[in-house]
Amino acid sequence: MSTMIGRRPLVALLAVLTLLLRQAAATAAAASGYAADRIDRLPGQPAVDFDMYSGYITVEHSAGRSLFYLLQEAPEESQPAPLVLWLNGGPGCSSIAYGASEELGAFRVRPHGAGLFLNDYRWNKVANILFLDSPAGVGFSYTNTTSDLYTSGDNRTAHDSYTFLLKWFEKFPHYKYRDFYIAGESYAGHYVPELSQLVHRNNKGIEKPTINFKGFMVGNGLIDNYHDYRGTFQFWWNHGLVSDDTYHLLNRSCLHDSFIHPSPACDAALNVSTEEQGNIDLYSIYTPTCNVTATNSSASRRHPRGRYPWMTGSYDPCTERYSTSYYNRPDVQRALHANVTGAINYTWATCSNTINSNWRDAPSSMLPIYKELIEAGLRIWVFSGDTDAVVPLTATRYSIEALGLPTTISWHPWYDVQEVGGWSQVYEGLTLVTVRGAGHEVPLHRPRQALVMFQQFLQGKPMPGHNTNGTLS
Known part of the structure; x- marks a missing residue:
């Protein structure tokens, strides 16, 4: 009883302090x-x-x-x-x-x-x-x-x-x-x-x-045009998304091209691959597409120029449609303090095809920047959902390999509640994490595993092993 009595003033004091902190924050705001x-x-x-x-x-x-x-x-x-x-x-x-x-x-x-x-x-x-x-x-x-x-x-x-x-x-x-x-x-x-x-x-x-x-x-990010193309085409071929002939055609036509500004020959090869792939979601090859009409298909929205599956960077069975409806609501825009000047006199859209189609400078490689920032001692993690065919794991692995970094922790599975959440390898200055069963948008497909990964990143710790359970704090 004496312990409980002793706690009450402390609890009251903490409540007062919390209130004062909130008031101070409000004043500062x-x-x-x-x-x-x-x-x-x-x-x-x-x-x-x-x-x-x-x-x-x-x-x-x-x-x-x-x-x-x-x-x-x-x-x-x-x-x-x-x-x-x-x-x-x-x-x-x-x-x-x-x-x-x-x-x-x-x-x-x-x-x-x-x-x-x-x-x-x-x-x-x-x-x-x-x-x-x-x-x-x-x-x-x-x-x-x-x-x-x-x-x-x-x-x-x-x-x-x-x-x-x-x-x-x-x-x-x-x-x-x-x-x-x-x-x-x-x-x-x-x-x-x-x-x-x-x-x-x-x-x-x-x-x-x-x-x-x-x-x-x-x-699942673009890093280096050559290695990303090489790994992407290999993923498509390994997963049966393109024929042998088209695989060789893509390698001949695109390996030295830009992702954003491909040559006409590369463009033609990509169009052939699109036909062979059919109506699947390249952002998540094992999940269904959104069941919409042909006039408003997910394919037409996701491929705004009729090709380049990596260009919009979006996954959608249908969630994209819900966002479009929600953010075009006037009451939502007022609550967000958005479009307060009326400068947006057009329908809000998840992606701008105008910007996408007219993109200017796009360096062929981020590898020099990676090298500079690794040398600076910054924490750098690269993660990849392994069912994405847009910027697939094979592409990311080729790009990282090109950095020539020594390995400090070899390739190994990481765990979430006793299940393999993916695999990881730690290099000097960079950590690679894969997320098993995730598509292009890792936190959408594997939200729990993505949060585990994010926590480990913030703490600067390797991905959890079998005995640590990958529990969320």
């Missing part, structure tokens, strides 16, 4: 200017124990380029947690549409955009997750200069994203000096290392940089 970006509640949203913010950061005033963000904070009991920026690829696809709404975000969208339900394996359980629609013209991000939509490329995207970060940290000053990571998938295999390189180089010579950059992770 008001002072810093981000209070206006706080989301009270999204339409159809369940009750949650974490805060969310969304809004715009102008990255180029003369052109009127403004990037839209969504921040889903970790719960109070998990703070102070790291800050992680998530980027989807395309180029031209929305991180709100994919990362936030069908992968690692706090919510999933109900059919017909009727509302939201909680994602049990949301990554903001262990980190503050910042989703960014980039470049301008993607999702809710916009530009007042029409030509921007036809001149986007890797370089401007990286610099605009870096400007966004600098201004965002000024708006959210309590995140300055917090451990910061960058993550993404698909064509973000370019975005993530390019932005990481900018942050790293601009941090040089600063004793305590505002952006306390610790490392990055990339999933």
Whole structure:
């Protein structure tokens, strides 16, 4: 009894301290200017124990380029947690549409955009997750200069994203000096290392940089044109998706081409492969496609130019349709503080075909950046769902092999509740993780295993072995 009596004042004190901390945070928010970006509640949203913010950061005033963000904070009991920026690829696809709404975000969208339900394996359980629609013209991000939509490329995207970060940290000053990571998938295999390189180089010579950059992770991402093509075609042939003749044709026609700007000969070979593959979901070859009419087929949306399965970076049996319905709702846009100026006078879309079809600079390889950032001692993880045929595991393995890194932990299975979750190999400066049975969007297909992986990444620990069970903290 005496123990219980002694605890009551302590509990009351903790409650008062918690209240004071929340009040202090609210005061700081008001002072810093981000209070206006706080989301009270999204339409159809369940009750949650974490805060969310969304809004715009102008990255180029003369052109009127403004990037839209969504921040889903970790719960109070998990703070102070790291800050992680998530980027989807395309180029031209929305991180709100994919990362936030069908992968690692706090919510999933109900059919017909009727509302939201909680994602049990949301990554903001262990980190503050910042989703960014980039470049301008993607999702809710916009530009007042029409030509921007036809001149986007890797370089401007990286610099605009870096400007966004600098201004965002000024708006959210309590995140300055917090451990910061960058993550993404698909064509973000370019975005993530390019932005990481900018942050790293601009941090040089600063004793305590505002952006306390610790490392990055990339999933099923483009790394190197030659090795990615080589591994992709091999995966297609090994899984019976193309004939022997087409496999040889692809290798002859495409191996030295660009993914974004293929030659006419490569283009023709890719069209032949598309015909042979048939109506399957290359982003997840063993799962069904969305049962929609031929006039609005998943294939036509996923292949906006009739070819290049890697171009949109999206998985959809039907979830993409739900997001389209939800984010075009006026009440949803008001709750998100999106399109407040009316600059988006068009239907919100998960991906911009205009940006995708007119992409400019796209370096052939990220390997030099990997080498630079490995040498800098940053934490670098590459992960791959092994049923993806868009940027398959074989492509990623060839690209990593080209780095010539010594192995520190040999290829081995990792476990989640006594089941093999995938395999991993640790190199000097880089960790490779595969996720068994996952497609292009790993957190969508294997949400629990993806969260286990994410926790291990944040902790800088190898993937769990058989005896550690891979339990979620």
